[in-house]
Amino acid sequence: MGEFVKVAAKSDIPAGSGRKVEVNGKEIAIFNCDGTFYAIDEICAHRGGPLSEGELNGLEVTCPWHGWRFNIANGTSPMSPAAKVNCYGIKIEGNDIYVSA
Numbered sequence: 314m315g316e317f318v319k320v321a322a323k324s325d326i327p328a329g330s331g332r333k334v335e336v337n338g339k340e341i342a343i344f345n346c347d348g349t350f351y352a353i354d355e356i357c358a359h360r361g362g363p364l365s366e367g368e369l370n371g372l373e374v375t376c377p378w379h380g381w382r383f384n385i386a387n388g389t390s391p392m393s394p395a396a397k398v399n400c401y402g403i404k405i406e407g408n409d410i411y412v413s414a
Contacts, residue, residue, distance in 0.1 A: 317404050317411035333365040336414040344369055344385045351385040352401035352412045359396055
C-alpha cells in the first residue's frame with residue numbers, strides 16, 4: 314500500500330453517496346455508507362462506467378451504465394466472480410479523508 318493522500322472532507326460526501334477523486338493519476342470512487350468510508354476503482358470492470366455516479370444500496374453500488382453491482386467493502390461482484398474492482402486503504406483524520414493507492 315502506498316502513501317495516504319488527502320482527497321476530500323467527510324462533509325463533502327454525504328451518507329449514501331459517492332464521489333470520484335484522483336490519487337497519483339488513478340481515478341477512485343469514495344463512498345460513504347452510514348458514516349463508514351470505502352474506496353474502490355472508479356471504472357466498472359464490466360463496461361467502464363463511472364461507479365461513483367452509481368446508486369449505493371448498503372454495501373453495493375450499481376453501475377449507472379449497465380446495472381452491474383459491486384461490493385464497496387471487498388470489490389467483488391455478485392454478477393460475475395471474474396469482474397472485480399480494486400479496493401484502497403482509507404484513513405480518516407478529523408474531517409479529512411485520505412486514500413492510499
